[in-house]
Amino acid sequence: MKDHQAHERLIAGVAFDIPGMGYKNLKTHKIEGFEPGVARAIADILLGADGTLDFTQVTNEERIPAVLLGRADMVLSQLTITPDRLEQVDFSVPYYVTREGILVRKDSPIRSLDDLRGKRIAVTESSISIRRMREAFPGAPLAVTKLNAGTLNAVEEGNADAASNDLVNLKLMRKHAAHPDQLEVIDIGGHFPDKLYGVAVKKGRPDFLAALNAAIERLKSDGEIDRLLRTNIG
Structure with missing residues (x-):
């Protein structure tokens, strides 16, 4: 952590x-x-009141490259911890756990994972969901989008029969959609392992990772993570 304490700045x-x-x-x-x-x-814990936190946007595809190329000191962007990603970057302890879900129109006959067979599925590039849909339905017609919000748009505009994404993302996108009453989110997490979100950081920085883990554990024990969840997600 000495380098960040000296500069009093982090980019997320x-x-x-x-x-x-x-x-x-x-x-x-x-x-x-x-x-x-x-x-x-x-950042408040690691840098103190005088520190600076800047944000940079990352798409799914950009999340790990942003760490590797130094665009960001840490990435918090629905990044599920997986063995292959652990070969590229280090992860903090999980700060959130969600499941796999699908979003469909309310008048859709799709009600389960099996109902997706032969359907057009919207997924975000470089996501765990795209891996899972390809494995579950080899050769299925996938509508691949750059941004997570694109999966919602694909269903709304009739370019996909369903969107596969993290359950929490789908619920939030439905909540803020133009016509949420026309959409439904279905939990298919029982077919897949849970998705554990971790903070990604560049390898070779054990002091930074240790301080990051300590900060997350403190936020959990203090109830701050739960407060942020209630405030932003409900």
């Missing part, structure tokens, strides 16, 4: 497109949501 990579989770408010230009809130709380 977060999503800008999911209200409640990670979002850039176009009216205020502020970065809002649960994960930016966690990043701010971490």
